[in-house]
Amino acid sequence: MYRSTMQLGSLAVLVGVFGAGCAPYRSLNGQEKRPMVASLMPLPAPPLPPPPALAPLDEDASAGELLERGFLFFHQDRPDLAAESFAGAIATGSLNDAGRALAYWHIAEAERRQYHEDATAEALASFATVAEQVIEMRGERRFAIDENGDFIDHFKLELRVAEARGALNALWARRVRHYGRSLANPVICTSAEEIDFFIRHASPCSGTEGRVLEREELAAIDGVPIEGRRVERITVFCSSIDSSDQFYVVLPDAAPPPAASELDPGP
Numbered sequence: 001m002y003r004s005t006m007q008l009g010s011l012a013v014l015v016g017v018f019g020a021g022c023a024p025y026r027s028l029n030g031q032e033k034r035p036m037v038a039s040l041m042p043l044p045a046p047p048l049p050p051p052p053a054l055a056p057l058d059e060d061a062s063a064g065e066l067l068e069r070g071f072l073f074f075h076q077d078r079p080d081l082a083a084e085s086f087a088g089a090i091a092t093g094s095l096n097d098a099g100r101a102l103a104y105w106h107i108a109e110a111e112r113r114q115y116h117e118d119a120t121a122e123a124l125a126s127f128a129t130v131a132e133q134v135i136e137m138r139g140e141r142r143f144a145i146d147e148n149g150d151f152i153d154h155f156k157l158e159l160r161v162a163e164a165r166g167a168l169n170a171l172w173a174r175r176v177r178h179y180g181r182s183l184a185n186p187v188i189c190t191s192a193e194e195i196d197f198f199i200r201h202a203s204p205c206s207g208t209e210g211r212v213l214e215r216e217e218l219a220a221i222d223g224v225p226i227e228g229r230r231v232e233r234i235t236v237f238c239s240s241i242d243s244s245d246q247f248y249v250v251l252p253d254a255a256p257p258p259a260a261s262e263l264d265p266g267p
Helices: 008-018 063-075 079-091 097-113 117-136 157-175 192-202
Strands: 211-217 230-238 243-251
Touching: 063 079, 063 097, 079 097, 097 117, 097 157, 117 157, 157 192, 192 230, 192 243
Parallel strands: none
Antiparallel strands: 211 230, 230 243
């Protein structure tokens, strides 16, 4: 999944854009200074200091405080506390749709880091629902607009929706053996990117190394030509674990085949 592109230095701006009534974030406690030591012998590297302690939040903490705290925990690699903070921000009811999409995505990523598959899926489903609303209303309302675009552009929202939907379909394929394994019960995708993400998450391979794909677009089913949609038979070979799997995927809008079999969204 994507890593967050949000920088800690811009948190104050973020909470103002995505939430209402956001109070300024309480300052972090200072870190304990270590004494300087002189020695003729090389010294081992000192252990890393613990993450700075955070001041406790009031029970009536604002959405902005909770959202900002969620980002801090997320970047400190404390996913349990990050998920809790983002969920708390959503629960206040003060975040707009863009803020809720942002929070749900980070909840999903935080839960994924903890290997909580069900919680990850629930957050991805909520993210996809809210994010699609943000995309649909773009002509009427836009969030975080600057000279380089808006929230949809900066957060790569459309591509993240494709990954969320692809990951959810992959989870279903892993849990239900017959799902996606026949033309009678194919995986329905809405874009070529979603297909790529589905393959990535559904594949038994742990990574792209040792993964070989065979993708074939079917021209007919039982002698009947296929029109108005694209149907692919995708076989995934994993040399690392000597395994393979086969999926049938339907793209209703009959978009042209993707240029590459693997999608690389970048960092």
